[in-house]
Amino acid sequence: MERTLFSQSETHFLHPNLHVNGHDPNMQSTNNQPQSSHTSTSRSSDSGEPTGDGKWASRILRECARAISNEDSGQIHNLLWMLNELASPYGDCDQKLASYFLQALFCKATESGQRCYKTLISVAEKSHSFDSARKLILKFQEVSPWTTFGHVASNGAILEALEGETKLHIIDISNTLCTQWPTFLEALATRNDETPRLKLTVVVTASIVRSVMKEIAQRMEKFARLMGVPFEFNVISGLNHLGELTKEGLGVQEDEAIAVNCIGALRRVEVEEREAVIRMLQSLHPRVVTIVEEEADFSSSRNDFVKCFEECLRFYTLYFEMLEDSFPPTSNERLMLERECSRSIVRVLACDDEQNGNVGDCERRERGIQWIERLKEAFSPISFSDDVVDDVKALLKRYKAGWALVLPKEDDPGTYLTWKEEPVVWASAWKP
Amino acid sequence: MDMVVDDVLTELEFSGYSTTSTTTTTVTTDDEYGCTWNDWSPVVDWDELSGPHDDFHDLIELMIDDNSTAAYHHHVGNAEAAEEDAPEMGVAAAEDSKGLRLVHLLMAAAEALTGATKSRELARVILVRLKELVSPHDGTNMERLAAHFTEGLQGLLEGAGGGHNKHMLGTGSHHHHHHHDDHHQTDVIAAFQLLQDMSPYVKFGHFTANQAILEAVTHDRRVHIVDYDIMEGIQWASLMQALVSRKDGPPAPHLRITAVSRGGSGRRFIGTVQETGRRLTAFAASIGQPFSFHQCKLDSDETFRPSALKLVRGEALVFNCMLHLPHFNYRAPESVASFLCGAKALNSRLVTLVEEEVGPTGDGGFMGQFMDSLHHYSAVYDSLEAGFPMQGRARALVERVFLGPRIFGALARIYLARGDEERHSWGEWLAVSGFRPLSVSFANHCQAKLLLGLFNDGYRVEELANNRLVLGWKSRRLLSASIWTSPDCDFFN
Numbered sequence: 051m052e053r054t055l056f057s058q059s060e061t062h063f064l065h066p067n068l069h070v071n072g073h074d075p076n077m078q079s080t081n082n083q084p085q086s087s088h089t090s091t092s093r094s095s096d097s098g099e100p101t102g103d104g105k106w107a108s109r110i111l112r113e114c115a116r117a118i119s120n121e122d123s124g125q126i127h128n129l130l131w132m133l134n135e136l137a138s139p140y141g142d143c144d145q146k147l148a149s150y151f152l153q154a155l156f157c158k159a160t161e162s163g164q165r166c167y168k169t170l171i172s173v174a175e176k177s178h179s180f181d182s183a184r185k186l187i188l189k190f191q192e193v194s195p196w197t198t199f200g201h202v203a204s205n206g207a208i209l210e211a212l213e214g215e216t217k218l219h220i221i222d223i224s225n226t227l228c229t230q231w232p233t234f235l236e237a238l239a240t241r242n243d244e245t246p247r248l249k250l251t252v253v254v255t256a257s258i259v260r261s262v263m264k265e266i267a268q269r270m271e272k273f274a275r276l277m278g279v280p281f282e283f284n285v286i287s288g289l290n291h292l293g294e295l296t297k298e299g300l301g302v303q304e305d306e307a308i309a310v311n312c313i314g315a316l317r318r319v320e321v322e323e324r325e326a327v328i329r330m331l332q333s334l335h336p337r338v339v340t341i342v343e344e345e346a347d348f349s350s351s352r353n354d355f356v357k358c359f360e361e362c363l364r365f366y367t368l369y370f371e372m373l374e375d376s377f378p379p380t381s382n383e384r385l386m387l388e389r390e391c392s393r394s395i396v397r398v399l400a401c402d403d404e405q406n407g408n409v410g411d412c413e414r415r416e417r418g419i420q421w422i423e424r425l426k427e428a429f430s431p432i433s434f435s436d437d438v439v440d441d442v443k444a445l446l447k448r449y450k451a452g453w454a455l456v457l458p459k460e461d462d463p464g465t466y467l468t469w470k471e472e473p474v475v476w477a478s479a480w481k482p
Numbered sequence: 483m484d485m486v487v488d489d490v491l492t493e494l495e496f497s498g499y500s501t502t503s504t505t506t507t508t509v510t511t512d513d514e515y516g517c518t519w520n521d522w523s524p525v526v527d528w529d530e531l532s533g534p535h536d537d538f539h540d541l542i543e544l545m546i547d548d549n550s551t552a553a554y555h556h557h558v559g560n561a562e563a564a565e566e567d568a569p570e571m572g573v574a575a576a577e578d579s580k581g582l583r584l585v586h587l588l589m590a591a592a593e594a595l596t597g598a599t600k601s602r603e604l605a606r607v608i609l610v611r612l613k614e615l616v617s618p619h620d621g622t623n624m625e626r627l628a629a630h631f632t633e634g635l636q637g638l639l640e641g642a643g644g645g646h647n648k649h650m651l652g653t654g655s656h657h658h659h660h661h662h663d664d665h666h667q668t669d670v671i672a673a674f675q676l677l678q679d680m681s682p683y684v685k686f687g688h689f690t691a692n693q694a695i696l697e698a699v700t701h702d703r704r705v706h707i708v709d710y711d712i713m714e715g716i717q718w719a720s721l722m723q724a725l726v727s728r729k730d731g732p733p734a735p736h737l738r739i740t741a742v743s744r745g746g747s748g749r750r751f752i753g754t755v756q757e758t759g760r761r762l763t764a765f766a767a768s769i770g771q772p773f774s775f776h777q778c779k780l781d782s783d784e785t786f787r788p789s790a791l792k793l794v795r796g797e798a799l800v801f802n803c804m805l806h807l808p809h810f811n812y813r814a815p816e817s818v819a820s821f822l823c824g825a826k827a828l829n830s831r832l833v834t835l836v837e838e839e840v841g842p843t844g845d846g847g848f849m850g851q852f853m854d855s856l857h858h859y860s861a862v863y864d865s866l867e868a869g870f871p872m873q874g875r876a877r878a879l880v881e882r883v884f885l886g887p888r889i890f891g892a893l894a895r896i897y898l899a900r901g902d903e904e905r906h907s908w909g910e911w912l913a914v915s916g917f918r919p920l921s922v923s924f925a926n927h928c929q930a931k932l933l934l935g936l937f938n939d940g941y942r943v944e945e946l947a948n949n950r951l952v953l954g955w956k957s958r959r960l961l962s963a964s965i966w967t968s969p970d971c972d973f974f975n
Contacts (some may be wrong), residue, residue, distance in 0.1 A: 106607050109599075110604070132608075134592055135590075135608070136611055144607070
C-alpha cells in the first residue's frame with residue numbers, strides 16, 4: 051500500500067528540531083508506524099519550539115499546564131485568568147479549546163476534577179434522550195466517517211469470519227446505539243441463500259447510554275423482522291467493569307459462532323485491568339474480535355501531567371478542527387459533541403485514577419500499536435480483505451476531502467483512518 | 483420479498499455507508515415500518531447544560547480579587563469560609579473590578595506584543611476581547627481610557643512589522659488615526675475652550691513661564707521671545723496684559739515674538755502661525771503694547787537653526803519651550819534638542835520649559851513605560867472628571883480631540899523606543915548640557931497655588947527643585963515647569 055506518512059528518518063530531515071513524540075519503546079522498533087503530529091507543519095504540538103505567531107490558545111494552555119506541574123501559583127492564577135477572559139465555548143476553535151481545557155486545568159489546580167466530572171455527567175444524563183442521542187450520532191455519521199469507518203471495517207471482518215455459520219452471536223461492547231448493525235443485518239439477509247440467526251448482545255458501559263437501550267431494543271427487533279433475519283437482542287448493563295463478563299453471563303452457547311465487537315470499549319477500562327479484560331475476551335472463544343479505537347495516547351504518560359496534557363491537546367485540537375471542518379457553521383450537534391469532549395478531558399486530566407473506582411469510564415486512550423502489544427498476548431491479527439478495504443474506500447469517497455485510509459506493513463495488523471494525514475482512528479480484527 | 487427489501491432500504495439512512503453498492507438517497511419519514519431513523523427530534527436545551535460552566539467562570543473572576551484564597555476554599559467545599567469571605571459587590575466595587583480587569587487585559591496585550599515571548603496572535607485576540615468590553619464614548623473613565631489604549635495597541639499591532647509606527651507619530655497627532663482626520667475646526671476650538679475651563683494644565687504652564695519671564699526682564703526695554711510652538715498664542719496675550727499693567731516700573735518694553743514655524747503639512751486645525759501673528763498684533767495694538775511678530779522656519783527635518791533668527795542688540799532673549807500641554811502635538815526629540823541647543827548658542831537669558839512629568843518606569847522597558855503612561859492618563863481623565871463631573875459629553879469631546887491622539891502617539895513612541903535606555907526629561911537634558919537653573923520665585927509659586935485653588939483641590943503643586951514646579955493630580959505628577967539660563971549667560975550672576 052502506498053504510504054501517506056513520512057518515515058521517521060524523513061521526519062527528522064525535514065524538521066530537525068523536532069523530538070519524536072513519547073518514549074514508548076514500541077515505537078522505536080518499527081520505522082513505518084504512522085507517526086503522529088510531527089509530520090504535519092500545521093500542528094503546533096511541540097513544546098519546545100518558540101511560536102511567534104502560533105495558535106494563542108495552545109500556547110497559553112501549555113504554559114498553564116506547566117505552571118500547574120511546577121506548582122507556580124502566581125503563574126497559574128495569571129494564566130487561568132487570561133484563559134477565562136479569552137475563552138468561549140461558542141467561539142472559534144481556539145476559543146473552544148481554551149474553554150474546555152481551561153475547565154480541566156481549573157479542576158486540576160483546585161483538585162475538584164471528580165466533582166466537576168460527576169456534575170457534567172449528571173447534567174448530560176438529564177438532557178439525554180433517545181431522540182437527541184440518535185440525532186447526534188446520525189448527524190455525525192452523515193458529515194464525518196469518524197465512526198462509520200470502524201463500523202464498515204468491523205462489519206466486513208465479522209461477515210467474512212462468520213461466513214457459512216448459521217448461528218451467530220455478536221457481543222457488541224460499545225456505545226454506538228446499535229447504529230452499526232442495521233447494515234450488518236441487511237448484509238446478512240442479502241449475502242447468503244440461507245439467512246443465519248443472529249443473537250446480538252450489547253454490553254453498555256456509559257451510564258448515559260443505558261437509559262435509551264430499551265427503545266433501541268424495540269427498534270432493532272422490528273428492523274430484523276423486516277429484514278427477515280431471525281433475531282434475538284439482549285442488553286447487559288450495570289457492570290462495574292468488563293472483567294466481570296462471563297460466558298454464562300453473556301448467554302453464550304456452545305453451538306454459536308461468537309464475534310466480539312469493541313468500539314471505543316477498551317479505552318474505558320482502567321489501565322491496570324486491560325490485560326484481564328483481554329483475557330476475558332479470549333475466554334469467550336470468539337471466532338473474530340474487532341477492535342476500533344481513537345488514535346491517541348493518554349495512558350503511557352498518565353503520571354506525567356504535562357506530557358499527558360500535550361497529547362490530550364494535540365488530539366482534541368485535531369478533533370475539534372475536524373468537527374469544524376465537517377459540520378455546518380451553526381450546528382447544535384457539533385456543540386453537543388464538543389461538550390462530550392469536555393467530560394473526557396476533565397476525566398483524563400483532572401481525575402485521579404485511584405480515587406475514581408466508580409466515576410464512570412476511564413477514557414485513557416492508547417494508540418493502535420499499544421493495543422497491538424496487548425492483544426498479541428491473546429490473539430493473532432487478521433488483515434482486512436481487499437473487499438473490506440474497497441468498502442472503506444468507497445465510504446470515504448462519500449465525505450469531504452481530507453480523509454484517507456492507511457494500511458501499515460504486512461506484519462502489523464489494523465488500519466488507520468487519517469484526516470489531513472493525521473491518523474485518528476484505528477480499526478483491527480483478530481482471531482484466537 | 484426483494485421489492486419489500488428495496489423499499490425499506492430507501493428509507494434507511496445510515497450516512498449511506500451500506501456495504502452494497504446501491505446508493506441510498508435521502509429518505510421519507512414514513513412511519514409505516516417503525517424504522518424511521520430520520521425523524522426530527524427536539525433540540526437540546528442549552529440552558530440546562532450551562533450550569534456548572536457559569537459557576538466556574540464567576541469563580542475565576544473572583545480569583546482576581548483580593549479574596550482569591552476565599553475562592554479556592556469555596557470551591558473545595560468549605561462553605562462557611564465562603565460565606566464569610568465572599569466579596570460584597572457594591573456598584574463601586576463592581577466598577578473597580580471591571581477597571582482592574584481592563585488593566586490586566588491591557589497589560590496582557592502589551593506583554594504579548596513586546597514581552598519575552600511575543601505573540602501577535604495572542605495580542606490580537608486580547609484586543610478583540612478588550613474592544614468588546616469598552617467604548618471611547620461610554621462608560622467610566624477607566625473604560626474610555628482603556629478604549630483609547632486599546633486603539634493605540636491595535637495600531638502598534640497593525641504597524642508592527644512595517645515601518646508604519648513612525649507614521650503614527652507624525653507631526654500632527656491626528657495624522658494616522660482614522661477618525662481624527664475629520665476634526666472640525668469648531669470641534670477643536672470648542673475642545674480647547676473646554677480644556678481651559680475644566681483644568682489648569684494650560685494656564686499652569688503659561689503662567690509659570692510668564693511670571694519667570696516678567697521677573698527676568700523687569701528693566702529691559704526690548705524683549706525677544708522665541709517660541710518653539712506658538713499654537714494659538716494665548717500665552718502671549720496674557721504676558722502682554724501683564725506687561726502693560728505693570729505698576730511702579732518702567733513702561734512696557736517693546737516685545738518681539740519670533741514664532742518657530744514648520745513647513746510642510748503640520749496640522750492646521752488651530753490655524754496657521756501667520757493667523758496667530760495677526761491676532762497677537764491686533765491684540766497688542768488694542769492694549770497699547772509695542773509689539774512685532776516674526777516667523778522662523780525650521781528645516782524640513784524640523785531642525786532649528788539659530789542663524790535663521792533675526793536678533794537685535796540689547797534685547798533680552800527668552801526661549802520658550804512648551805512641550806506637552808494636552809492640546810499640543812508631538813515634536814521629535816531631535817527638533818527639540820536643536821531648539822534648546824540654539825538657546826545655548828545664542829546665550830539666551832532665559833529658557834522656560836514645560837513638559838510632561840515622567841514617572842518611575844522601572845527598567846524603562848516597554849511594559850514599564852506602558853504602565854506609566856496608563857497611570858498618567860488615568861490621572862488626567864480623573865482630573866477632568868473632577869472639573870466637570872456632569873458634563874460627560876464635554877469631556878468626551880476633549881478626550882476625543884486631544885487625549886486620544888496623544889495616547890495613540892505616546893504608545894507609538896514608547897514602542898519604537900523600547901530597548902533604548904530609560905527616557906530622560908528635557909530638564910535633565912538641560913542640566914547635563916550646562917544650563918543653570920533659576921529659582922522659582924515665591925510669587926510664582928503662590929500664583930500657581932492660587933490658580934489651582936480655582937479648580938479642584940485634587941490638584942497640587944510641588945516645588946521639586948528650586949527651579950521647578952510640578953503640577954499633579956492626587957498622587958500623580960503630571961506637568962513640570964522649569965526655568966533655566968544659558969551656561970554662559972552672566973545676567974543672573
